[in-house]
Amino acid sequence: MASRDAATSSSPTVPSPPTTTYTVSSPRPRRRGGRKRRSTPLTIAMLAVLAYFLLPLFWLLVASTKSSQDLFNSFGLWFSEAPQLLTNIKNTFAQDGGVFTHWLLNTLVYALVSSLGAALIAAAGGYGFAKFRFRGDRAAFNLVLGAVMVPATALAIPTYLLFAEMGLVNTPWAIILPSLVNPFGLYLMRVYAEDAIPDSLLEAARIDGAGEARIFFRIGLRLLGPGLVTVLLFTLVATWNNYFLPLIMLNDPGLYPIAVGLSSWAAQAQNGGAGGGGDMVALVVTGSLISVLPLVVAFLLLQRYWQSGLATGGVKQ
Known part of the structure; x- marks a missing residue:
């Protein structure tokens, strides 16, 4: 018994393995100060641009509510004590026998x-340049690109001489045809048609026996919808605000667009002509406000069509 205890006591002691302690560090909180510092200049720049575009519209709205006397004697960026927007609108449409209504309808x-x-026309031309190959297609497209660089005012006098030979001066066609x-719309539609209309979809339509005209009107125009609306809005704004071409093409005040008509009223206001200089200034300001509203409505109604990628998923890969 004693020997067993001595053997047990004399046996070597095995040391236990060392215990390793792991420390889990908590994630560092993200610093948001840098992001705020980076976004603050962008926010200020955005607000400055927003004010740059909206301030003239706000001044136009405020000025349209003032009488001819308050227009010059009150603070320009705030309403007068007695707003008379409805009176100014009524006088604008009644001036010169209601000619403002004719100008608005003409425009x-x-x-x-x-x-x-x-x-x-731009959609058809862009579709043709994008999906067809013919002799001289690159030269013709380069000619279109060159036409983009030519300002419209440089072509006004040659266009007038050409239309005078054709007997179209002082007619609505002198404004519509030019x-x-x-060219920019054709270029835009060509670039858009290259990606919006898959070639495999056109080949499938041709295999089914559809003609080229049917393919364009039934398939191409639907897929070119966003680009078509973009060109339509650009042309709508350009024609609505066109001044120089109608000025040299039209002699009859009954055919004037609203830009030329308001310019004639502004000239009467400067010269103190019929209607009185101060009264005409109020009418010009109110007429300018009315002329802006249709463009705002057009953009609000058509902005949802400014989307791309309608052809995505139209053809299985």
Whole structure:
């Protein structure tokens, strides 16, 4: 018994393995100060740009609510004590026997016909350049790119001489026909058609026996919708605000667009002509506000069509 205890006591002691302690560090909180410092200048720049675009519209709205006397004697960026917007609108439409209504309708006809025709022509031309190959296609497209660089005012006098030979001066066609040519719109539609219309979809339609005209009107125009709306809006704004071409093409005040008509009223205001200088200034300001509203409505109604990628998923890969 004693020997067993001695053997047990004399046996070597095995040391236990060392215990390792792991320390889990908590994640460092993200510093948001740098992001705020980076976003603050962008926010300030955005607000400055927003004020740059909205301040003239706000001044136009404020000035349209003032009388001719308050327009010059009150603070320009705030309303007067007795706003008379409805009175100014009534006087604008009643001036010179209601000629402002004719100007507004003329502008609406010029802009709608020109924008729809220019968008359709640009879509057809861009689709042809993008999906067909023919002799001289690159040279023709380069000619279109060169036409983009030519300002429209440089072509106004040659266009007048050409239309005078054709007997189209002082007619609505003198405004509509030049507006149908939109080189930038054709370039835009060509670039858009290359990606928006898959070639495999066109080949499938040809195999099914569809003609080229049917393919374009039934397939191409639907896929070119966003680009078509973009060209339509650009042409609509350009024709609505066109001043120099109608100025040299039209002699009849009954055919004036709203830009030329308001310019004639502004000239009467400076010269103190019929209606009185101060009264005409109020009418010009109110007429300018009315002329802006259709463009704002057009952008609000058509902005949802400014989307791309309608052809995504149209063809299985």
